[in-house]
Amino acid sequence: xxxxxxxxxFSNKEEVMNFLKDFKEPVYVKIGMELTYACGxxxxxxxxxxxxxxxxxxxxxxxxxxxxxxxxxxxxxxxxIVNCHCAGGIEMMKAAKQGIxxxxxxxxxxxxxxxxxxxxxxxxxxxxxxxxxxGEVIDTVIRYAxxxxxxxxxxxxxxxxxxxxxxxxxxxxxxxxTPGIRLAGNSVDDQKRVATPSFAKEQGCxxxxxxxxxxxxxxxxxxxxxxxxxxN
Ligand code: C5P
Numbered sequence: 408x409x410x411x412x413x414x415x416x417f418s419n420k421e422e423v424m425n426f427l428k429d430f431k432e433p434v435y436v437k438i439g440m441e442l443t444y445a446c447g448x449x450x451x452x453x454x455x456x457x458x459x460x461x462x463x464x465x466x467x468x469x470x471x472x473x474x475x476x477x478x479x480x481x482x483x484x485x486x487x488i489v490n491c492h493c494a495g496g497i498e499m500m501k502a503a504k505q506g507i508x509x510x511x512x513x514x515x516x517x518x519x520x521x522x523x524x525x526x527x528x529x530x531x532x533x534x535x536x537x538x539x540x541x542g543e544v545i546d547t548v549i550r551y552a553x554x555x556x557x558x559x560x561x562x563x564x565x566x567x568x569x570x571x572x573x574x575x576x577x578x579x580x581x582x583x584x585t586p587g588i589r590l591a592g593n594s595v596d597d598q599k600r601v602a603t604p605s606f607a608k609e610q611g612c613x614x615x616x617x618x619x620x621x622x623x624x625x626x627x628x629x630x631x632x633x634x635x636x637x638x639n
Contacts, residue, residue, distance in 0.1 A: 409434055409435050409635055410613070410614050410615065410635070410638045410639065411434075411435065411604075411614070411615055411617055411631060411634050411635050411638055412435040412436065412437045412462050412584070412614055412615065412616045412617070413434060413435065413436050413437065413617060413618075413621050413622070413631065414436075414437045414439065414464075414586070414616055414617065414618030414619075414622070415436050415437060415438055415439075415442055415454075415622075416439060416441050416442070416618050416619075416622065417441065417442055417622075418441055418442065418445045419445055419446065420446050420450060420453075423442065423446075423450065423454070426622065426627065427454070427457065427459070429627060429628040430459075430628060430631070433457075433458040433459050433460065434459055434460070434631070435459070435460045435461075435462065435487075435614070436454060436459050436460070436461060436462070437461075437462040437463075437464050437616055437618075438450065438451055438454065438461060438462070438463055438464065439464040439465070439466075440464075440465060440466075443463075443465060448484060451463060451484055451486060452484065455484070455485065455486070460487045461486040461487055461488070462486070462487060462488035462489075462490075462584075462616075463481060463484070463486040463488070463489050463490075463518075464490055465481070465489070465490070466490055466491065466492055466523050467489075467490070467491040467492070467495075467503060468491060468492035468494060468495045468499075469495070469499070470499070471495075471498050471499045471501070471502035472502065474491060474495065474499050474502050474503045474506065475502035475503065475505055475506035475509075476506060477506065478491070478502075478503045478504075478505075478506030478507050478510065478520075479506040479507070479509050479510035480510060481506075481507075481510065481518075482506065482507045482508075482509070482510030482511045482517065482518055483510050483511075483512065485511075485512065485515055485518075486518050487518055487519065488518055488519045488520075488521060488584075489503075489507065489518045489519075489520055489521075490520065490521045490522065490523055490564060491503045491520070491522060491523070492522070492523045493522035493523060493524055493551035493552070493554055493555050493563065494523075494551070496554070497554050497557055497558045498558075500520075500522060500554065500555060500558035500559075500560055501558045501559060503520055503558075503560075504520055504558065504559050504560065507520055519561040519562070519582065520560050520561055521555075521560060521561055521562045521563055521564055521582060521584055522551065522552070522554075522555035522558075522560050522562075522563045522564070523563070523564045524547070524548040524551040524552060524555075524563050524564060524565045524569070525544050525547055525548050525551070525565075525566075527566045527585075527586050527587035527598050527599065527600045527601070528597050528598055528599055529544070529599065530544075530599045530600075531543060531544050534547065544569075544600075545568075545569055545572060548563075548565055548566075548569045548572075548573070549569075549572055549573065549576050551563070552565065552573045552576060552577050552581070553576060553577060555577075556577045556578075556581055561581070561582050562581050562582025562583060562584060562613070563581070563582070563583060563584070564584045564585070564586065564616075565583055565584075565585060566585060566586075566587050566600035566601075566602070567585045567587065567588070567600075567601075567602035567606060567607045567610050567612055567615075568600055568602065568610070569583075570583040570585055570607070570610045570611055570612045570613075571610050571611055574611055579611075582613045582614070583611070583612050583613050583614075584612075584613065584614045584615075584616060585602075585607055585612040585614070585615050585616065586598075586615070586616035586617075586618070587599075587600050587601045587602065588601065588602060588603070588604060588607060588615045588616065588617045588620060588634075589601045589602070589603065589620055590603060590604070590620050590630070590634070591603055593619075593620050594619075596619060603637075604617075604634045604637040604638055605637050607638070608637065608638050615634075615638065617631075617634060620634075621634070
């Protein structure tokens with residue numbers, strides 16, 4: 408299965424279908440807030456029916472009981488990966504996991520649950536000055552990853568630059584899913600901690616999330632294939 412997850416950051420069904428029509432084989436896609444809030448969860452069902460694997464990126468963050476209830480309903484969709492913010496704490500992450508286990512239809516594999524550490528759009532200055540978290544980004548990322556592991560999560564979302572340290576702290580089988588990927592020469596946009604696919608591979612990232620570098624490419628399918636080749 409592919410190690411590249413394509414972020415379907417579109418606002419309507421037409422754009423999604425137009426984009427996916429060039430992808431002849433099943434791929435891994437990420438459906439996030441933009442598409443879900445525009446088209447609802449029916450979009451998830453539809454893309455799943457096309458045979459694609461789905462990372463449902465809704466980044467839950469609320470009191471434990473609410474997150475548990477939310478995850479229970481998301482688990483019914485039969486998606487492959489879901490996530491919540493590590494900043495919600497260990498009890499909330501445990502509740503998220505419990506919700507998935509309770510909501511997964513009998514006989515189906517529960518979705519993997521990964522925790523969002525520090526967003527790749529966050530710089531050290533912003534973390535220190537706006538969020539009031541002292542120190543280096545990596546220290547908070549590792550703390551959050553360890554909490555995620557303690558709560559029974561399968562892995563985390565982190566930047567490529569943190570994947571190696573997370574594997575050292577949490578084990579080789581603890582999944583690292585890394586956005587903030589840019590091909591050499593591409594615009595960085597709003598991302599701060601970016602890296603190329605080859606560097607991601609070198610750092611031991613298990614899966615990469617790629618949005619604009621693929622969706623805005625002149626030939627998205629060819630770009631996807633090129634990235635997959637670099638990753639494998
Ligand atoms: O277009 P680009 O490749 O920057 O898209 C990255 C995707 O990964 C977006 O959908 C964004 O929401 C998501 N993401 C991220 N940083 C995180 C978690 C998720 O960029 N820490």
